[in-house]
Amino acid sequence: MLTVLLAVGILLALSLVFGAILGYASVRFHVEGDPIVDQIDAILPQTQCGQCGHPGCRPYAEAIANGEAINHCPPGGQATIQALADLLDVEAIPLDGDHGTETAKRVAVIREDECIGCTKCIQACPVDAILGAAKQMHTVISDECTGCDLCVDPCPVDCIDMVEVGVTSKTWSWDKPQGVAATSMNIIATDRKAEVAH
Amino acid sequence: MQTTNIFSFHGGIHPPENKAQSLTLPLGHPSLPKELILPLSQHIGQSSRPLVSQGEQVLKGQAIAINNGFLSSFLHAPTSGSITAIEERVIAHPSGLSDLCIVIEPDGDDNWTERKPLNDWRRISKTDVLSYLAEMGIVGMGGAGFPTQVKLQGAHKHPLTHFIINAAECEPYITADDMLIREKTEQLVLGIEVLQHLVEADQVIIGIEDNKPQAIAALNNALAQHNSTIQVAVVPTKYPSGGEKQLIQLLTGKEVPSGQHPADIGILCQNVGTCVAVHDAIYLGQPLITRFTTLTGDALKAPQNVEVLLGTPVKHLLDYAQATHKKISRLVMGGPMMGFTLNSIDAPIVKTSNCILAASKKELPAPAPEQACIRCGMCEQVCPASLLPQQLLWFSKSQEFEKAEHYNLFDCIECGACSYVCPSSIPLVQYYRHTKSSIREAREAAVKSDLAKQRFEARKARQEAEAAEKEAKRLARQKASAQKTEGKSTATEAKKATPPAAETKTAILDESKKLKVDIALAKNKLKKLQKQLVEAQENEHVEEINHLQLQVTEQEKILTSLEQQLEKMATTPAEKSTKAAPAPVNEELKKAKIDVALIGAKLKKAQKQLAESPDDKELKANVSELEKGLVQAQSLLDRLTPSTAAQKADMLQKASSKPTVNDDLKKAKIDLAIAKAAVKKVEKALKKAEELKAPEADTLRQQLLEAQQRVDSLEKALSNPQTQSPMTEATESNASTDESAAKNEQIKKQKIASAMAKAAINKLKKRLAAEPDQAESIQQEIAAAEKRQQEADALLAQLTQSQDTM
């Protein structure tokens, strides 16, 4: 009888000790914030354009975490939907056309001599990529522009254009070969005659 | 001369060398072309910044572009002539794209600018020598064109055991380095000595393949003459022994760990071309403006090596080597293994162009169609980087980037050995290149979206802070005005009035403290990033450099914005005090009032006591003292009151619009209330003084009179607000300047109106084009808009005219 009591006692003591440790750890190593929202937010393109119907990417991330469809972000396009589907372990669905279509990367450019300096575009830009002051010419820092389109409508003199970002020799990248049965022209081990000579 | 051990590396292939063709003729010197095209980006890193403008005359060797940041290079005019354009031209790049180039039309004189050799390079500091090399535009001439001084700086991180000169030249067809060693042996040895002086390695080894006997003999000869400790290591011919990591393994037996660089294990590699360029710069004062290039291929009648000016169009060289243009089926820049196809014969020679291969169809037939991988494992056997090519192919095809990286995709040197042996003709390297650039793009996109997120969040925080500040200000104003109307004559109320100001102050202090902490944090981060960046640059982690640079600039921006915020914060309280002009005076006023009240209370108490025990001398003295204090406080109070009035008058002068007049009215009323209260107080004090027959009674009476006068005048002013303020006079005196300012304003307004009307017209016209069925109504609108615009324009003209005449 004593051994039984002893065993129970020991187990009880152990469970108390481990419980205390676990309890302490959960407080001590508490993770701040909502990690799933952060993960979703990290996938979204951060264009902050509001086409998804939310005032920015993070709110949409929160909405997705609360069950909204994952196909409402046109700037991210299919790649983002795929990444979200992988993350959330759901089916990848095509982009919802109601929110817009996927376009090539663009940046805003102000036709500077037409700008009247009304500062409306500055107020609209979600990432502070427009420089200017009242009654002064305004300009877009193209490196910071996310191409969200939000400054175009407010401009009273319509002097903002969305310009597609072209490929330069620095941003150019190699094409993917077409795959089996296709002849590639840019293959670098070009010396096929050598093989014949083997 | 000592002999060195030769080790070996994994894999490798033996493609036919095809080197003899270009070695039959001696070194050629092509004539000056009609124009030289110098791309601003001939190296890894940022493009250079042009120093010249169109139409300018330049001399041979004059710097025409300056380095643009740490990882960039200088560019020099290869001959004298005039700058005809700085424009986009097709460049030698696998994409076939154009880039900004400086175009020089030679004048044929080949006039040198003043050359200043660095003869005392042994005595001056190494940093100076390095920056001199940078100014001479020296970049690595074997590979990607890494700025040499950056590479040398990076080599200082660890003590160097080996300094390796890469003369292997393993790629088929190319003989440029071979020819260079033969022609410029002396210069090569001297150049190596300079570099060795700069890096101080334990051993200097020239690695050369055994298929260049003449070059080896020439080298041994020159080294023996110099009594040099430089060793020549002859390695067996095998492709790609000229790869940096492969040559290191061949000569030292050491493997450069994955993701690291030779400098990390104490080894530095330089190409022979670079060493000769260093010699020319140091001993002759000549910047990098020429290079050796092999012209070869079946389509050329006179294949040979040439010493060519940078910027020479490929077309010019093909003509020089008597090309049969019809025979060229593929034009390759670089060798057949690592080179790339040129789309245009107008592309120029740049600092890294070692070969032009004009291949006939027979020479480089189109590759066979790709077939499925049969898992034969041949690619794995030849891979010099000991990778698993078929595995990498699999991940590349399925876009599993993480796995590809895990299988060390970025260790692939794109040598093409795997493609060369693959029996299924799979363009393996092209898959890897595509995957690499996709991964890089994804990384850059991640950095960018991170930045966008930060900026977005910073903006949100700023907006919230602004809103909160506005709200706080509004509340403070509300409270203050409430208290003002209540009349703050009593001590308790005055006490109450102080807290809101103090609160906002402490809030601002708090915020600025927070900002300061933020700034410190941001600075720290920036420092860390900069350190990382420098390290990356030293180590040639090219992929990281861009990424880091982006981060650094972003961090810098954050920092400046934070600092600006702080500045704003610092100025806002000041602004506030100037805006609410009488605030500090008010405070003093309050204090004075409190003093008066306090002393009055004390006096009363003392007097009561005195009445109870009239013989107490001490009490008497006390009372008289208190009375004196009261007088002092009162006079202070009086002094302050008019000064606030004056300030208010000041403000009124500045103010010009109606709402401020209203404000002034309010203020005047408040002033009146205060003055009345003061009168009452003085009256009371007077009464007391009279009761006690105090000597101050007279002065008090006087004060009372004054106070009453003030009240009277204020009342008058209030009843007649238009004339009350000195403002009206002030505005009148300023009238003329005001008028012109107003006119300016109007002109601006008209300009805007006209611009808006124009825009409206544009919009309407667009609509007209889009919806022709509504043409009539739209046309009407257009007419109306045009009229509006005309009106605005007319008005504008009038205004400008009248302004001009003024």
Ligand code: SF4
């Ligand atoms: S639609 Fe625009 S705001 Fe919404 S998640 Fe996509 S990029 Fe962000």
Ligand code: SF4
């Ligand atoms: S909205 Fe248009 S006119 Fe106004 S500041 Fe921006 S670019 Fe200029």
Ligand code: SF4
């Ligand atoms: S190209 Fe890359 S994978 Fe292929 S053999 Fe060369 S190093 Fe290996």
Ligand code: SF4
């Ligand atoms: S050599 Fe070609 S076929 Fe053979 S395993 Fe490698 S990729 Fe596959």
